[in-house]
Structure formats: C-alpha cells, structure tokens
Amino acid sequence: MRVSMDIELKDVPGQMLLALQPLSEFKANLITVLHHHQKRTPRKTVPVQLVLEIKPENIGAIKAKLEENGIKVVRVGEHRFRESINVVLIGHVVHTGIQDTIDEIDKTGFAEVVDISLSMPGINLLSSALIRIDAVGKEDLQKALDILKKVSVKKDLLMVLPIDIHA
Amino acid sequence: MKTVRCSILGFGAIGQGVAEVLLMKKEYLESIGLEVLVVAVVDSKGATVNPEGVDLADCLARKRTGGTVAIDKLTGVEVIRSVDHELVIETTPTNIVTGGAGLQNMIAAFETGKDVITSNKGPLTLKYRELMEAAKAAGSNFRFEATVGGSMPIINLANEVLAGNKLRSIKGILNGTCNYILTRMLEERASYKDILAESMELGIAETDPTYDVEGIDTACKLVILANSIFGLDATYRDVEVTGITKITPEALEMAYERGHVIKLIGEVSRERIHVAPRLVPINHPLAVKGTLNVASIDTELAGEITVTGKGAGPIETASAVLSDLVAIYGNR
Structure with missing residues (x-):
C-alpha cells in the first residue's frame, strides 16, 4: 500500500x-x-x-x-493523493499571477499543485507552464480542473488537458 | 458489364485525382464488371461534355496546360439537368458559409434522381439532414467517405464494417496541416509563425490557413461524423473549438520532457463535439507524426479501433471516392 x-x-x-x-x-x-x-x-x-x-x-x-x-x-x-495530472497553460501565465492560480487549487484541500515548470521566452511573448496537480480522487481532480478552467478563462490562458480527461 | 455514366464536378486537385484514379483503375473496375464512363467534366469556367465518354487524359492535359477544361459554357447544375447520367462525383471546393456550388450541385443531383459521391465538406456541414432526406426521397445513393480523413476509412468503417457495435466516441487528428505544424515545432523548437511559413512554402498549409489552424476544418469533419455515425442533427455551431495558434515551442518541449506531445484532437460522442489541443502520451496510438490523420473509435464490443492514414492529397482522397463508387455499384 x-x-x-x-x-x-x-x-x-x-x-x-x-x-x-x-x-x-x-x-x-x-x-x-x-x-x-x-x-x-x-x-x-x-x-x-x-x-x-x-x-x-x-x-x-x-x-x-x-x-x-x-x-x-x-x-x-x-497516502491521500491517488490521482495526478499534467496540464499545460499558455498565455501571460506569470503576469496574470501564477501564485494566485496555484492558490486557487491548493486552498481546496482536496487537490494541490505539486510541480511546475515555467518558460518565459521574452517580454511580450507568451509564457508556457506545465503544472502537475495531485488530488484525493477522480472527482476531486475534475473539480480542481473546473477551478483551473475558470481561472484560465478569466486570465485568457490556453489550457491543454490530457486526452483521457473529460475536458 | 454494367456501365456507370458519371460527371466530375469540380476539376481542381481532387477532381483531377479522381480522373487519374479512374484511368489507373480501368482494368480493375472492368474485372468487377464495371465500366465507368465519364460523360462530363466541369470546372469553374465551363464543361467538357460527351455522352459517349470524355477523354480523361485529354481533360487532364488541357487543365494542366490551359488552366481549364471548358469547351461548353455550362455549369455543374446545367450538366446535371441536361446530360444523361447516373452518378455525380462532386469535388468542388468546400464553402462552409453558403455551401457553395457543391450544395447546388447536390440538390440538383437528387432532384434528378442521381447518386452522389463527394469529397466536399461544406454542404454536409450546413445541410446534412436536408441532403439526406432529399437523397432518400429520390432513392439516390449518397456517399462521402472522402470528406473526413482523406484516404483513411472512417465513415464506412464505422457504419458498415463495425455494424452492430454501439459506438461510444471517436477521437483523433483530422487535420494534417495542424499535425504537421505541431510536429515540426517540436522537432525544430521553432515558433508557430516560422513553421506556418514553412508549411505554406511546402503547400501543406493554404495561403489563408484560418480554417485549418483555428480548428474549423476539424470541427466540420466532426459534424459530419456526428450526423452520419452518431445520428445527431448537428451543425458547426454545436462544436466547441480551440485552435493551435497559441501553442508555443516551449510548451511542446515541456510536455515532451514529461512524455507527451500536443496534438489538435477532435472528439465526438452523442453528448459532445469538441476540438482542442490535448496532451497525448508519446506511445499513444493517436500520437502520429507529420501530416498523418488518425482516429480511434471506441466501440461497445470491439473495444478501441484505431485507423491512420494520409488525410489529404489528390490520389489519396480519390481512393476514398473510388471505394464509395465500388460500394454503390460493385455488388449490384
């Protein structure tokens, strides 16, 4: 176990x-x-x-x-977290407040951003981030993604989800 | 020997591909008891008509040297109404706003009781139900394998070969241009703009690439699958669409380091029609490279069935037209 x-x-x-x-x-x-x-x-x-x-x-x-x-x-x-997912975010990831995006997930209590890779090629160019989210169960993961989706719409970020997730 | 008299409406790349394949496959068709007699070829400037059969090699030569086959000032609809034949091969350019000449040609074909085989997505995306009803009322055959995935069999595979299976969903890459751009961006670590320019130079992307890169072309193909395989009555407006223009080489690279590629994936089920870039594991059956198309059908009995093949190209697309022709007339 x-x-x-x-x-x-x-x-x-x-x-x-x-x-x-x-x-x-x-x-x-x-x-x-x-x-x-x-x-x-x-x-x-x-x-x-x-x-x-x-x-x-x-x-x-x-x-x-x-x-x-x-x-x-x-x-x-x-171990609480049984589900894990990688998500790509593209847009002004940093300028729109990356910490705030992470906090939205972390404060749920059932999901956490556990890893993040970030690339900012230059001012006025789109940044890209790959984040890993762990969650207690499948439903919690879906809820965390729904939250991330709302944040992405608000911040005009493109969210790229894995193919096996109901987008 | 059964003689099938047909017209080829639209003599661009696809129409010419059909002509070439008919010449190439003359003996094969005769071996299964079919003589395909092309009685008219029509392009945007006019038509070549001969009730005894036009010379296809001559049409191809004239199109390539003079830019047109026009001898008589006739449109597709006029040919359909005035020249005696059974089958209309409709290969005019796709227009998803009005349906274009293709829609008029199809309506006229059914009104005069003709069968239709088409590679033209526009009319099917806009007026699927009306066209199906018109075909049914006329007792006409209406086949359109070439509209989705080029040479890759998908509509006939789902509806005929997999008959009896309940299908849950189809997902895949239905646009070779987007697949090429995303593949090359990762390989070259180059920007979207640079690879788009390269694709245009190679003729893989059109001068106005909007339909492809914004996911509209994929959405249209999903509408055709939704209607013809899942029995929906969907139009383009029912599709949620996100294209690939925002994808960065950095995102592709980070995803790759974690074992994923990014692909523009179209997905259709009874509940939802959706186009968006998605993370696909590198070893996943849908992670095909270059201009290839691919589709996975989730079936009740057979599990997942995946097909892949060339999604564009005149000869490849004409292969789908040929298979439709044989399906209609081959076993009668």
Whole structure:
C-alpha cells in the first residue's frame, strides 16, 4: 500500500541516511521525499515528508526502527493523493499571477499543485507552464480542473488537458 | 458489364485525382464488371461534355496546360439537368458559409434522381439532414467517405464494417496541416509563425490557413461524423473549438520532457463535439507524426479501433471516392 509518513530529522549530518536505512531494510519503495529545510520546527528539527509503497504489516517495524535511530515519526497515514495530472497553460501565465492560480487549487484541500515548470521566452511573448496537480480522487481532480478552467478563462490562458480527461 | 455514366464536378486537385484514379483503375473496375464512363467534366469556367465518354487524359492535359477544361459554357447544375447520367462525383471546393456550388450541385443531383459521391465538406456541414432526406426521397445513393480523413476509412468503417457495435466516441487528428505544424515545432523548437511559413512554402498549409489552424476544418469533419455515425442533427455551431495558434515551442518541449506531445484532437460522442489541443502520451496510438490523420473509435464490443492514414492529397482522397463508387455499384 502507499503511505505518507511525516518525520523530523535532527539538523546534523548523516540523519537522512539513518532515516532511509530502515526503509531499505524492509524493502519499502520510496516514491517521494520532501525535505523542508527552511521550515524548522520549534524543536530545531527539519520536517521531511515521505511517500512510500510498503507492505502494511511492516509499518510498525519501520516506525520502531526509525525511532530507535533517533528519528521522530510525527504521523503515518494512508497516502491521500491517488490521482495526478499534467496540464499545460499558455498565455501571460506569470503576469496574470501564477501564485494566485496555484492558490486557487491548493486552498481546496482536496487537490494541490505539486510541480511546475515555467518558460518565459521574452517580454511580450507568451509564457508556457506545465503544472502537475495531485488530488484525493477522480472527482476531486475534475473539480480542481473546473477551478483551473475558470481561472484560465478569466486570465485568457490556453489550457491543454490530457486526452483521457473529460475536458 | 454494367456501365456507370458519371460527371466530375469540380476539376481542381481532387477532381483531377479522381480522373487519374479512374484511368489507373480501368482494368480493375472492368474485372468487377464495371465500366465507368465519364460523360462530363466541369470546372469553374465551363464543361467538357460527351455522352459517349470524355477523354480523361485529354481533360487532364488541357487543365494542366490551359488552366481549364471548358469547351461548353455550362455549369455543374446545367450538366446535371441536361446530360444523361447516373452518378455525380462532386469535388468542388468546400464553402462552409453558403455551401457553395457543391450544395447546388447536390440538390440538383437528387432532384434528378442521381447518386452522389463527394469529397466536399461544406454542404454536409450546413445541410446534412436536408441532403439526406432529399437523397432518400429520390432513392439516390449518397456517399462521402472522402470528406473526413482523406484516404483513411472512417465513415464506412464505422457504419458498415463495425455494424452492430454501439459506438461510444471517436477521437483523433483530422487535420494534417495542424499535425504537421505541431510536429515540426517540436522537432525544430521553432515558433508557430516560422513553421506556418514553412508549411505554406511546402503547400501543406493554404495561403489563408484560418480554417485549418483555428480548428474549423476539424470541427466540420466532426459534424459530419456526428450526423452520419452518431445520428445527431448537428451543425458547426454545436462544436466547441480551440485552435493551435497559441501553442508555443516551449510548451511542446515541456510536455515532451514529461512524455507527451500536443496534438489538435477532435472528439465526438452523442453528448459532445469538441476540438482542442490535448496532451497525448508519446506511445499513444493517436500520437502520429507529420501530416498523418488518425482516429480511434471506441466501440461497445470491439473495444478501441484505431485507423491512420494520409488525410489529404489528390490520389489519396480519390481512393476514398473510388471505394464509395465500388460500394454503390460493385455488388449490384
């Protein structure tokens, strides 16, 4: 199964290795690692979000082993986001407020912009962005796309959707 | 031997392609018991008429050297009304605003009880139901495989070969010019404007490329599919259309890095008719390159059926006309 795990690392060298070693030992498949180095906790630790593919029966053992290594496991849960989609936006993507476009999706709670590539070839030329949106389920993804569509119309952006999505 | 007397109305690239294919396939047609006798060829300046059969090679030569086949000052409609024949091959240029000469020719053909085979999208986009009713009332055959996808079989495939299957949707690339432009923009990392200019130089895009690049041509073809395959009564106004003029080389490149190409995709189902640029996975059956056309039919029993082929070109389009001709007269 796919689980997300929030852990905290001490801000000293070698901590990531201590975190990854138990995962390897229990043959967990590491899908993503988000290392929030700027977001120190009040405890001066560094929060790290992991998404793993593991056998459910190994969760307890991995957790115990991490804590044995001095790593705090804050939360373990089933991975929320099951759907993912790439969307291309073309137009004055930046000048019309890219942050605002992302916020519209992120504030839903059921979908998030998780990646963005941006190209601005020059002033007065159209910019292009490729964004990846993750969502809890198929319906949520559709809702997120509906929001993005409204934003795109308002900002005169061309939205290019994958062929298998109901446009 | 059965003799089919026909006229070719419109002697541009497609009409000439039909003439060439009829010359090329004379022996084949005779082998299935058909003698196709062209009794009139008409272009915008006039007509060559001979009830015993015009000399097609001579018509082609005169068109290529003198620009016209005109000997008699006759229009298509006048030929239909005054010359005895059974089949009108209608290949005049598409006009989606009024239907153009093609619409008048088709109406006159049905009024005089003639069969019609056409490559002309305009009349079918504007007046599909009226034309079908006129053909039915006259007991005429009316076939138009060449209007969608050029040589690529789609209408006859869906309606005849896949008969009995309920069809859910058809999606694909129905405009070779747009496919060429998007393919080349990615290959050359060049702007839309630059590749459009190259396409015009090569004769792939027309001097006024609006119909193609704004998605209008694709929309017209979808209307024909919606009406002839899904039994709708749709017109161009029922189609949501977005073209390719805003696509940037950067967008194509970013999509490619994530395993996708951008293609102008037309999609038709009972619920919706829609044209827009879409992200297509590189290994997807619809991700064909260059000027190729492609269509995937989603069927109830057979699953997805995909066909691809050359969407334009005189000989390729004439191949669809020939298949319609054989379908009407071959097994009688």
